[in-house]
Amino acid sequence: MKNTFGNNITLTLFGESHGPAIGAVLDGLAPGIEIDEGYISLKMEQRSGLPLLSTSRREPDKVRLISGVFNGKTTGTPLCILIENKDVKSGDYTYGPARPGHADFAAFMKYHGYEDYRGGGHFSGRLTAPFTAAGAILLKALKNKGILIGTHIKKCAGIFDRAFDDYAADIEYLDRAVFPCLKETAGEDIKSAVRKAAESHDSVGGILETAVTGLNAGLGEPWFDSLESCLSHAVFSVPAVKGIEFGKGFELADMTGSAANDPLRFQGGSVVSLTNNNGGINGGISNGMPLLFSTAIKPTPSISKPQQSIDFIKGENTDIKIKGRHDPAIVHRAAPVLSCAAALVICDLLCARYGTDYLK
Amino acid sequence: MKNTFGNNITLTLFGESHGPAIGAVLDGLAPGIEIDEGYISLKMEQRSGLPLLSTSRREPDKVRLISGVFNGKTTGTPLCILIENKDVKSGDYTYGPARPGHADFAAFMKYHGYEDYRGGGHFSGRLTAPFTAAGAILLKALKNKGILIGTHIKKCAGIFDRAFDDYAADIEYLDRAVFPCLKETAGEDIKSAVRKAAESHDSVGGILETAVTGLNAGLGEPWFDSLESCLSHAVFSVPAVKGIEFGKGFELADMTGSAANDPLRFQGGSVVSLTNNNGGINGGISNGMPLLFSTAIKPTPSISKPQQSIDFIKGENTDIKIKGRHDPAIVHRAAPVLSCAAALVICDLLCARYGTDYLK
Amino acid sequence: MKNTFGNNITLTLFGESHGPAIGAVLDGLAPGIEIDEGYISLKMEQRSGLPLLSTSRREPDKVRLISGVFNGKTTGTPLCILIENKDVKSGDYTYGPARPGHADFAAFMKYHGYEDYRGGGHFSGRLTAPFTAAGAILLKALKNKGILIGTHIKKCAGIFDRAFDDYAADIEYLDRAVFPCLKETAGEDIKSAVRKAAESHDSVGGILETAVTGLNAGLGEPWFDSLESCLSHAVFSVPAVKGIEFGKGFELADMTGSAANDPLRFQGGSVVSLTNNNGGINGGISNGMPLLFSTAIKPTPSISKPQQSIDFIKGENTDIKIKGRHDPAIVHRAAPVLSCAAALVICDLLCARYGTDYLK
């Protein structure tokens, strides 16, 4: 398999930024899952981001469900999502100098110059749109099983959001939020900082934190398909992600075993740990505690500041000043996509464990 | 697939800590790859660690190649590695209280009590022995193609090693090193710190850094099988890994785009970037620069200090004082295993791209 | 994986007979493969069959290439094929009695009644249209590498076509043929017999024979991914196939070893066998002789004669007289689809063996 993820629930993405359409095929879904078009739209809007912060390319991103849905419910056959590319301004792009921080040069080495270079082609962040549409279906199905997933900005431009507190309430809030911050003032400060970056023709990155509650213990495999392995596999597909850590992650490297180990206790009949430094996973397997991971998002590589680069057609050094419509930050737009990536992994593992019809 | 990794080169691990043997099946290898038994032994010894620092269980870890090798070379058919478990002291272990930080409770939830609980069973770090034997074959084959992989301790117990400088020389040094530090004094200080942790019945973690040079540009897929996805998938199979970052990783979250983007230049006919903040990967695809990633290793969970825990057979809270033979640190032992994990991914992607016989 | 085939080249089909569109995603293609739209149309027409013999539902079956193609060549990214469903007469179909010989009842047991039952839904033979479009791209790429694939009707309604003689010439003829018979009179006789079956409100089946020449020796795996395994896997996806045999197939069961074994000889520097009873495959691996297999196609289950059936909504026995537009035979229409199935397997194995760019 190449551009497909999953074993029991699989997702394939296709399309180029300036081609006729982009889309996805989601396979392995149980028959009878309700399609909530409003919920899909909500996630699509959260992915689109706020007008002030994000690219001025405004796609209506109308999601067409081409197959696998009948009478408003999944049929159990492959579900194809199609999103037409409407607002295409190819004139903004040429096979010019490689954009630093982008895939342009790596893609050229892989595809020998046959790649569709317009607007990032298949590498475009636009492909997170069908990813999100597919993910919204999965997020909703998980919600119906009591499994909640939410992602907030832990940190952006040096500004911290508050940590998760009451998981269920916080995730419910994020599920509807226009901007994925738990603390309102943090959100406002981050927006200001992003606008400031835009004004200086630059961009900023950040850290996202994703939480999953209500997750069954016992998911994941000891070797190779550990829960961390599967989640990181999906998460590193999301453009701009350059790091992931579970629970305390890199902080654990500085802790002693006695501080890092999560003490176990019975609490109201079920087993809990008094701390959650391991982020809900031991030995690659979910332990019933909230699953927690943080993701490093690099600053958007498309900036209008001049940069040193190469023209690999001409074979010479050059400077580049990227024109066109670009995001000064994508961290807020990546938040719902990360929740979708987590939903994909969790649905896949749930169906492996409990069978096809589990999500119905 | 469950406990198997890879598409074109695949690795399956099997075995339990106190069963008759542990092993691996490595499939997809080109025919005609030379088996260097001395090199396998070297990697096995590096994985075993120094006597002073590591578990007092000393396994001879004699590697038997059961299949797939003929006249000292690979045949191209599945290669089975078998390592008998000799020094088994099952008396040290019982299905007692769950060990905090270990998989005991999660495994119980997954396997309903049928798991082989002795010595961690299938979750035991001992399974990194066949992983390493398989990896040694791959590391050697890559070396013959000019692709070098090395891992050193970036930080342990608060002590930093120096960064990679001359990659080829540093990796060559690590390839033979008894202790995986580039700076000798850092190594000595780390060993002292680990011994001190052992004396206080505790353990320490650390950060490992892995470098790959000589790697072809153009490896990896834009969506789902990005190079970061595949590497992190393999790396999170290694016990105790709780985080991974590529290039500057989490630091990128605090940088601006203009600082984070790696400027591109022609240098002696080939394309290089003046910085390597992206760790040799753009858009999920190798760009020809050295591949660099860091991994967070949590402190060994087995400590002899008393800890709060549960007895899930009796269904009650209890305290646990772990007896037996344990490592106060595994960070140095994990170093060669991470190189093996990287080798597995890179061989898999090389064979996908260039065909079965590429590694011959 | 569920509804996806292949490891290095993968094909996923989606869509329902009466949904908005049907389609396919073909992934793993080398960049730079020329898209010959005329050749795709030719294969689509061969799949459509002759007006007199086939369903009176006439779809223009316009193939849209949504992604993965740029400037008339593959980009190397997933190629999505979309075919809109235009001539939909849903009124002809209701969730009525199960049609004997069709998937209706089995599908109901699998999908619990959520399946799109209109016109066979996802089970419809219409999905061979995107299969054929994808296959046409692969067939053309193989042809450019000197690998030729052709399928003719070996037998239909008791009438035999002649055997393959000069493979290259015969396959070249079939590649362009309006009706897939090597002997013209056999073709005419078969057409008459099919028309006669239609007049008696019945249908007929047949046997197809597929040949592949120019195929590299050494393709396939000894266990599980034998060439026969992979070919049969793909071939049994084609609706109405109920049997497959390689070389002499079932006849071999009645032969002695001395008659069945193919004697080997050097001929003009290369190794040939004097007979080809094994159909070009030994031990699951191609041996350089023409690959030959025959496929049993059952008679079209949709007939207008009254049949005993059940109404599984009402839970009672009933009789059914199938209305609507149906084929009295599909054997001629299945012929190009089988060539496509073979092309898919062969491309997948070639890319596994020789790498991604082999088909460029």
Place this chain on the structure above:
Amino acid sequence: MKNTFGNNITLTLFGESHGPAIGAVLDGLAPGIEIDEGYISLKMEQRSGLPLLSTSRREPDKVRLISGVFNGKTTGTPLCILIENKDVKSGDYTYGPARPGHADFAAFMKYHGYEDYRGGGHFSGRLTAPFTAAGAILLKALKNKGILIGTHIKKCAGIFDRAFDDYAADIEYLDRAVFPCLKETAGEDIKSAVRKAAESHDSVGGILETAVTGLNAGLGEPWFDSLESCLSHAVFSVPAVKGIEFGKGFELADMTGSAANDPLRFQGGSVVSLTNNNGGINGGISNGMPLLFSTAIKPTPSISKPQQSIDFIKGENTDIKIKGRHDPAIVHRAAPVLSCAAALVICDLLCARYGTDYLK
């Protein structure tokens, strides 16, 4: 994946005929499945065949369960089976002329001469021993769920066994039978015919018929992973299989739709078909009727009669007279292996559908 089969339950075979051992890794099993060593031995003996008919190489074939079993039950982790090669007479084999009908030449083209040519190496029928040991575990687990699988010789050397009658009773008989014929006289006649073939330094083939009863309706996928696709994929891994047909198979090609379609009826509350021409599968999905398929087994290629061949080391034509220990027929020995292949597919699909723990 190469030499591994399955998605949720996977089997990997390894080993060479004259290497230290052969074996298998069976992964994905539910924890808590009882290991019935007597049943494994029974299947191993059935695979070994009767002394008079089969190779004079007598391996004790002692099955060692290396991992994945604890206290007599599966743990849920990968189960490794190991069978030492004891009775190895390598002197009988050299890298001599290619044996017609064998994989020797094809293997040479694939492995470039690095293959272990002794005794067929990895292609040896001996690898069906670990396949059978793994299959016995699955067959027993299915039996406990009411799913019965049996294979008999439908025809050998022109002699026909009777058809299945009372499936449950017939399969129960075959499960224990020393020779897999339902009619005793047919068995005796076949044995005589095989002995006669041996006396004339030749060999015979045959047709096997496999039945599965008690199988859940709704297994299999509409495209690519049809039940026929998955079964044929596994079945063509078994050496000497050259054809497979489901239900009436190739006979369907000569039938009309009205004769071929299986009429449906309610019978005692459940849905049955009055005939079973489709062999229990419609549209790739099980329909609840007995699953039936027949398999063509070619005559053993190893015969002591002189044959035309080549010496591909010397690059010249030669004659070959195969010495050593060979079977004049393997059809009876292949019977339990085919049941194992069917069990593997069915377990894989059941676990995909109903989850990991279904077989417990």
